[in-house]
Amino acid sequence: GEDVEQSLFLSVREGDSSVINCTYTDSSSTYLYWYKQEPGAGLQLLTYIFSNMDMKQDQRLTVLLNKKDKHLSLRIADTQTGDSAIYFCADQPLKAGSYQLTFGKGTKLSVIP
Amino acid sequence: DARVTQTPRHKVTEMGQEVTMRCQPILGHNTVFWYRQTMMQGLELLAYFRNRAPLDDSGMPKDRFSAEMPDATLATLKIQPSEPRDSAVYFCASGLFGNSPLHFGNGTRLTVT
Numbered sequence: 001g002e003d004v005e006q007s008l009f010l011s012v013r014e015g016d017s018s019v020i021n022c023t024y025t026d027s028s029s030t031y032l033y034w035y036k037q038e039p040g041a042g043l044q045l046l047t048y049i050f051s052n053m054d055m056k057q058d059q060r061l062t063v064l065l066n067k068k069d070k071h072l073s074l075r076i077a078d079t080q081t082g083d084s085a086i087y088f089c090a091d092q093p094l095k096a097g098s099y100q101l102t103f104g105k106g107t108k109l110s111v112i113p
Numbered sequence: 114d115a116r117v118t119q120t121p122r123h124k125v126t127e128m129g130q131e132v133t134m135r136c137q138p139i140l141g142h143n144t145v146f147w148y149r150q151t152m153m154q155g156l157e158l159l160a161y162f163r164n165r166a167p168l169d170d171s172g173m174p175k176d177r178f179s180a181e182m183p184d185a186t187l188a189t190l191k192i193q194p195s196e197p198r199d200s201a202v203y204f205c206a207s208g209l210f211g212n213s214p215l216h217f218g219n220g221t222r223l224t225v226t
Contacts, residue, residue, distance in 0.1 A: 031214070033214055033215075035217070040219075041219055041220075042117075042119075042204055042217040042218050042219040042220050043204065043206075043217040044217070045214050045215075045216065045217075048214050088156070099144055099161070099163070099208065099210050099211075100146065100158055100161055100169065101215060103155060103156040104155070105155040106155065
């Protein structure tokens with residue numbers, strides 16, 4: 001079945017860049033997503049990339065997709081303490097009638113002031 | 114901002130009691146998902162509806178869980194009887210079938226004692 005893997009923890013200093021990595025197994029994935037979860041809250045959609053793209057930039061966020069290696073990364077420039085949260089990678093495989101997302105277990109980002 | 118609304122936010126109940134969680138999807142969205150989040154398992158898909166019809170509930174324990182959409186503005190997830198192992202955060206998400214991302218509610222934190 002599909003699998004999405006992420007490292008569980010990342011710690012960076014305020015002002016540095018953070019890079020969160022994700023690998024997925026389903027080569028039919030159409031969209032790949034990054035969600036952010038703050039304590040006690042739901043999942044907030046941060047950004048997403050279509051599988052025919054290799055990069056997407058949105059303000060401080062840069063998403064890189066290596067489809068050959070099935071590797072997705074999220075770079076946060078000038079990381080702030082407010083970026084401390086759990087970041088989930090998710091893929092959306094292309095299957096007839098299917099629309100569901102498969103999530104990784106999340107990467108907890110800790111930002112040191 | 115349109116958002117997915119879930120009630121209640123928190124529920125504490127005793128083992129054996131019935132629990133009903135409610136979700137109001139974003140107006141116009143035709144797909145609704147129920148996910149369960151635990152520390153051990155991460156985010157698990159429980160059920161998936163499109164145009165109010167259940168398409169996939171294979172992730173749901175059928176003997177005690179049931180999911181319905183009485184109308185396009187309400188989705189319910191019921192557990193009867195509840196057990197301590199059901200303690201988790203239950204998220205509802207909605208989207209427009211095809212190529213739009215899922216939007217999540219803030220979840221219902223369920224504690225079964």
